[in-house]
Amino acid sequence: MYNFKFHRAQSTADAAAAFASQGDASYLAGGQTLLASLKLRLARPDTLVDLGRIPELRGIQVLGKDRLAIGSMSTHAQVASSDVVASSIPALTGLASGIGDPMIRHQGTIGGSIANNDPAADWPAALLALDGVVVTDQRRISAADFFLGLFTTALQPGELIVSVELAVPTRCAYVKFKHPASRFALVGVMVADFAGRTRVAVTGAAACAFRATALEQALDASCRPDSLRDVPIDTTEFNADLQATAAYRGQLVRVMAQRAVERLVGH
CATH class of the missing domain: 3.30.465.10 (Uridine Diphospho-n-acetylenolpyruvylglucosamine Reductase; domain 3)
Incomplete structure (x- = not known):
């Protein structure tokens, strides 16, 4: 870990001013990623601005x-x-x-x-x-x-x-297939129903979370797990790593979405 200055902000204005006054500063929230990066010397901010004592952020x-x-x-x-x-x-x-x-x-x-x-x-x-x-x-x-x-x-x-x-939706459910050690989502799917208008969001499958519009359209037509059985899942931009191939993540998207709908409708 490199040396750095530490500023404990008392308000959002104080935090912003401290950040602006430094050449290379980072905000410190819970530190679950930042502190590990500091220890591994993957990050080298001049100053850490701690947000932990700002009441308006809670x-x-x-x-x-x-x-x-x-x-x-x-x-x-x-x-x-x-x-x-x-x-x-x-x-x-x-x-x-x-x-x-x-x-x-x-x-x-x-x-x-x-x-x-x-x-x-x-x-x-x-x-x-x-x-x-x-x-x-x-x-x-x-x-x-x-x-x-x-x-x-x-x-x-x-x-x-x-x-x-x-x-606040009429009803919603979130299901993920998690890595057994980290509990990060290999794939996680949230299905939210807003009085018959469905929104489906996926995490873990690609570079960042995204809306699954094809699944949304199928559920708008019929909000049942079986409605997703034959919906094509485009895996072109999906992640492929030691944990799962892109094709496997594509299958997980479908299965996690079906399980979320099962929870949604109470099956």
Whole structure:
């Protein structure tokens, strides 16, 4: 690990000012990726700006009748144990409780996860399926415009995620086929039903999470697991590595989507 300066921010304005005053700074959320990168000397920021004590970055609340807001520094464990989440979007309780192990869930944050945009992370699929909006200290970014590619997002240097807003669906479900050690998703699928309009988002299969429009169209016609049996899965851009081939991930997309629909309809 290289030497660096450390600044513990007290507000979003303080964090942004500290970031701007340094030549090469990084925001520190839960540190689940950044700290490992520092230890391996894969990252060398001059300054770490700690976000852990900024109160406006925490909290979970319902906005109106159909939106849920989650502060960017809310941990996975806090989301998993939230009564507000359980009563609004129960599928997020299962998603958050299935991330990593207890240490990761109590330290890792939703904001850090989406800012990192790991191709196998769970939260990007939720934001895409639930018509999410990423609220920063500068603007609002639709989830459709936020996730750009492998570890790449629409965030500009110094831009700070304040919260995420998610639409509350009529019903939804998330199912993933996880790596047995890391619990990262080889493939994860969220299916959300908005009064007959279906959104399907996939993580783990490609460079970043994406909407599966062919599956959505099939479910809009008939929201049953069998409706997905013959839908073609384009695996051209799918990941292929030691864990799974592109073709295998394609099969997992179909099976995980069918299982999510089974949960959705109560089979």
